[in-house]
Amino acid sequence: MPIKMQENSEAEQDLSFTGSDLDDIDLDDDISELIESDDEDSEVNSPDENKNQKSSTGRKRKDKQEEPKVPKKRGPKKKRMTKARIAKLRLRRVKANARERNRMHGLNDALDILRKHVPCYSKTQKLSKIETLRLARNYISALSDILESGVKPDSVTFAKALSKGLSQNTMNLVAGGLQLNPRTLLPESTYAKQYQFYYNNTFEVSKPNQNVSYHNVYSLPSPQVAYSHSPINNGVSPVARIPYSHSSPVSCGLPSCTSVSQANFGNVRDTSPLQAATASSSIQCEAVTSSNYMQYDNNMERYMDPRSQQTVQFFPQQSVPVPHDCSPYILLDDLADFSPDTTIDTDMSIISSGSSIFDVHRII
DNA sequence: TAGGCCATCTGGTCCT
DNA sequence: AGGACCAGATGGCCTA
Numbered sequence: 224m225p226i227k228m229q230e231n232s233e234a235e236q237d238l239s240f241t242g243s244d245l246d247d248i249d250l251d252d253d254i255s256e257l258i259e260s261d262d263e264d265s266e267v268n269s270p271d272e273n274k275n276q277k278s279s280t281g282r283k284r285k286d287k288q289e290e291p292k293v294p295k296k297r298g299p300k301k302k303r304m305t306k307a308r309i310a311k312l313r314l315r316r317v318k319a320n321a322r323e324r325n326r327m328h329g330l331n332d333a334l335d336i337l338r339k340h341v342p343c344y345s346k347t348q349k350l351s352k353i354e355t356l357r358l359a360r361n362y363i364s365a366l367s368d369i370l371e372s373g374v375k376p377d378s379v380t381f382a383k384a385l386s387k388g389l390s391q392n393t394m395n396l397v398a399g400g401l402q403l404n405p406r407t408l409l410p411e412s413t414y415a416k417q418y419q420f421y422y423n424n425t426f427e428v429s430k431p432n433q434n435v436s437y438h439n440v441y442s443l444p445s446p447q448v449a450y451s452h453s454p455i456n457n458g459v460s461p462v463a464r465i466p467y468s469h470s471s472p473v474s475c476g477l478p479s480c481t482s483v484s485q486a487n488f489g490n491v492r493d494t495s496p497l498q499a500a501t502a503s504s505s506i507q508c509e510a511v512t513s514s515n516y517m518q519y520d521n522n523m524e525r526y527m528d529p530r531s532q533q534t535v536q537f538f539p540q541q542s543v544p545v546p547h548d549c550s551p552y553i554l555l556d557d558l559a560d561f562s563p564d565t566t567i568d569t570d571m572s573i574i575s576s577g578s579s580i581f582d583v584h585r586i587i
Numbered sequence: 588t589a590g591g592c593c594a595t596c597t598g599g600t601c602c603t
Numbered sequence: 604a605g606g607a608c609c610a611g612a613t614g615g616c617c618t619a
Contacts, residue, residue, distance in 0.1 A: 315604090315605080316596090316597075316598090318605090318606095319596095319597085319598095319605090319606080319607095320595075320596060320597080322606070322607080323595080323596075323597085323607090323608090324594080324595070324596090326607075326608080327594075327595080328594095331593095331594090351591085351592060351593090352592080352593085353592090
């Protein structure tokens with residue numbers, strides 16, 4: 224950690240001080256002036272006393288004379304401030320400053336370590352001290368809750384727990400660390416209805432071909448298919464917005480889907496594979512973080528479960544069980560053009576490949 | 588430009 | 604006496 228030193232002359236003295244030679248110590252100007260007129264052993268006012276005298280006037284002395292007699296002060300008698308003593312005190316002060324610096328550096332080092340142990344650690348954007356402590360407090364509290372309840376919260380709930388009392392900037396960092404949109408951490412009333420609906424109850428897929436009729440591909444049991452521009456790609460590409468539930472994130476309104484049969488993958492589907500999985504209890508009840516995603520292999524009809532590190536094969540004629548972790552899944556036949564690192568971020572029900580919205584043209 | 592954050596200095600207090 | 608700790612003051616840097 225780079226140590227920024229104060230650029231005044233005193234700091235330079237502190238740095239250059241070796242502790243062995245008193246003669247090298249530059250005394251403060253006002254003290255020096257006082258000492259100049261005195262001999263080595265002559266009495267000199269202490270800085271504090273000097274301060275008082277500077278602000279004192281003859282009137283004050285007169286007041287002092289009028290004051291009733293004050294009993295003698297207890298404690299050790301004040302020592303005379305000789306040049307040697309001032310130098311000694313100055314040396315002590317310089318050493319104390321150095322210790323204080325080291326102490327603060329140690330404290331900062333400990334804070335740096337703490338920063339690495341709380342979520343949303345970033346080398347580029349360092350959390351402030353106070354925000355680090357607050358986030359650590361929230362993190363401990365959130366983990367304690369998980370231990371007590373034995374239930375992993377969904378990512379938004381988790382992020383909200385982490386963000387209690389944090390500044391907006393830190394909340395954004397927390398959201399980014401969990402790959403959430405910062406808007407999800409705002410009070411519901413503060414973000415647009417469309418976003419609220421989007422984040423809680425819809426998933427979106429890009430629609431590269433304007434002629435695609437998504438009605439034929441994704442139709443809901445009680446279909447209400449809306450098309451809009453995605454908030455995440457700034458409306459550049461058209462997006463099919465498929466609301467599947469109006470319920471809260473925790474309880475999905477659609478019937479729980481534990482399997483998706485081949486019948487669902489026909490040209491006309493009641494539910495898309497992804498949607499079916501999304502509509503299951505899975506995504507809404509699952510604690511999902513950025514690391515909790517499914518990696519799809521575009522060469523085979525299978526996916527890799529990142530938790531169990533097991534590859535799951537699809538069999539087209541069979542029902543496809545929902546994975547144990549209830550992550551969403553999709554027929555890989557539909558994803559042939561995906562890059563291997565394609566992920567499904569279940570936090571937001573957003574399907575993404577790299578930085579772009581999920582491409583579904585093989586579905587058509 | 589105001590406000591937040593930070594490093595540093597400083598004097599006071601407590602403890603060994 | 605000296606070290607650890609603390610809080611106030613101060614000035615620099617950065618950002619909205």
